[in-house]
Amino acid sequence: MTTVTTEDLKSLFVRIAEAMARERDRLCELDGVIGDADHGIAMELGFTAAAKAVSELDSSTSEPTLVFNTAAKSFLNAVGASSGPLYATALMRAGAVAKGKSSLSDDDMVEIFSAFAKGIQDRGKAEVGEKTMVDAWAPAATACRAARDRGLLLADCLAAALETGEAGAEGTKNMIAAKGRSSRLGDRALGHIDPGAASAVVVIACFRDHFM
Ligand code: ADP
Ligand code: MG
Numbered sequence: 685m686t687t688v689t690t691e692d693l694k695s696l697f698v699r700i701a702e703a704m705a706r707e708r709d710r711l712c713e714l715d716g717v718i719g720d721a722d723h724g725i726a727m728e729l730g731f732t733a734a735a736k737a738v739s740e741l742d743s744s745t746s747e748p749t750l751v752f753n754t755a756a757k758s759f760l761n762a763v764g765a766s767s768g769p770l771y772a773t774a775l776m777r778a779g780a781v782a783k784g785k786s787s788l789s790d791d792d793m794v795e796i797f798s799a800f801a802k803g804i805q806d807r808g809k810a811e812v813g814e815k816t817m818v819d820a821w822a823p824a825a826t827a828c829r830a831a832r833d834r835g836l837l838l839a840d841c842l843a844a845a846l847e848t849g850e851a852g853a854e855g856t857k858n859m860i861a862a863k864g865r866s867s868r869l870g871d872r873a874l875g876h877i878d879p880g881a882a883s884a885v886v887v888i889a890c891f892r893d894h895f896m
Contacts, residue, residue, distance in 0.1 A: 686789070686790055686793065686837070686838045686839075686895055687787045687788070687789065688748070688787060688788040688789075688792070688793055688895070689743070689748070689787050689788075690741070690743045690746050690747065690748055690750075690751055690787075691743045692894070693738070693748055693751040693752070694735075694738050694739055694741070694743065694751060695894070696890065696891070696894045697731065697734050697735040697738050697739075697751075697755055698735045698739070699890045699893065699894055700731045700734075700735070700886075700887055700890045701728070701731040701732045701734070701735035703886050703887075703889070703890050704724070704727045704728040704730075704731045704732070704883070704886065705728050705732070707724060707727075707883070707886050708724035708725060708727070708728045709724060710724065710882070711723045711724030711727060711879050711882060711883050711886075712724035712725060712879075714876070714877055714878075714879035714882055715879040717876045718861065718865075718866035718869055718872075718873045718876050718878070718879070719864070719865045719866050719879060720865060722765055723765065723767065723879040723880065723883060724879075724883075726763045726764075726765040726767045726768065727767060727883045727886075729762045729763055730758075730759040730762050730763040730767065730768065730771060731759070732762075733758040733759060733761065733762035733763075734754075734755035734756075734758045734759045734762075734775070735755075736758070737754050737755065737757070737758035738751050738754050738755055738758075741754060747782070747784075747785065747786055748782040748785060748786075748787065748788055749779045749780075749782040749783045749784070749785070750779075751779075751782075752775050752776070752778040752779030752782055752796075753775070753776065753779040755775045756771075756772045756773075756774075756775035756776045756779060757772070759771050759772050759775060760772035766808075766864060766865075767817075767880060767883075769807055770803075770804050770807050770808050770817065770880075771804070773803040773804065773806065773807035774799075774800040774801070774803035774804045774807075775800070775803075776803065777799040777800060777802065777803035778796045778799055778800045778803070780799065781795050781796045781799045782796060790832070790837060790838040790841070791832065793838050793895070794828055794829060794832040794838065794841055797824075797825055797828050797841075797842070797845065797891065798825045798828065798829055800821070800825070801818075801821040801822055801824065801825035802825070804817060804818060804821050805818050805821070805822060808863060808864075809863070810862070810863040810864075811862075812852075813859060813862075814859070814861065814862035814863045815856045815859035815860065815861035815862065815863070815866065815873060815878045815881075816856075816861070816863050816864055816878060816880055816881065817878065817880030817881050817883070817884045819852045819853065819855060819856045819859070819878065819881050820849040820850075820852045820853040820856075820880075820881040820882075820884035820885055820888070821849065821852075821884050821888075822852070823848045823849065823851070823852040824845040824846070824848050824849030824852065824884070824888050825845065826848070827844045827845050827847070827848035827849075828841045828842065828844060828845035829841075830844070831844040831845075838895050839892070839895055839896050842888070842891050842892040842895055843892055845888055845891070845892070846885070846888050846889055846891075846892045849884060849885050849888045850885050852881065853877060853878070853881035853882055853884065853885045854877065856877050856878035856881045857874075857875055857876060857877050858874065859873070859874075859878075860873055860874060861873045861878070864880070866878070
């Protein structure tokens with residue numbers, strides 16, 4: 685069983701920020717095809733700001749909930765694009781699940797992962813099939829929860845989430861967008877992966893790698 689501490693969460697944010705810096709150009713290119721080409725920049729800015737802000741917290745006095753809430757605020761302040769409020773809400777929901785806990789168990793982390801995904805869905809009001817990041821996050825969270833219900837450890841739950849999230853993101857290629865900027869394109873969006881779904885896979889892969 686894993687025990688996730690404030691220190692673990694701080695380094696998770698560094699990992700995500702580094703991954704977004706590596707993936708920035710690819711994500712901007714994807715957004716360039718069906719959006720306004722800024723998605724990689726938004727995600728890098730958001731997670732870099734979050735990683736910096738949480739790194740300044742004192743690990744000996746800061747509980748996990750404060751890490752998520754601090755990350756949420758800095759992500760929102762750093763990002764003007766639609767991904768700003770979506771990820772800020774996800775992070776706030778994660779913080780709410782962590783409230784009052786000095787460290788997090790496998791069950792807590794699975795709960796946090798689900799709350800994160802649900803936060804994005806509640807904030808953006810997108811359903812699965814509307815060609816957004818929800819097409820990666822929602823099935824990933826369902827798979828994560830199902831794996832935990834089968835008694836798997838956190839690492840295996842996150843591996844299941846990643847595999848399912850990747851398939852979900854890939855599936856956005858065959859969708860017409862019903863939410864966000866690309867919904868104006870109609871069937872011209874067909875054949876192109878949604879940038880938000882692609883970056884969701886990057887975030888989920890960081891979770892998987894971090895708790896392996
Ligand atoms: P913007 O569209 O403002 O430039 P970004 O480029 O950062 O914002 O993010 C675009 C991504 O946001 C899309 O690829 C899509 O996945 C996601 N998105 C847009 N609207 C919604 C929504 N209502 N719900 C969930 N995700 C959304
Ligand atoms: Mg954009």
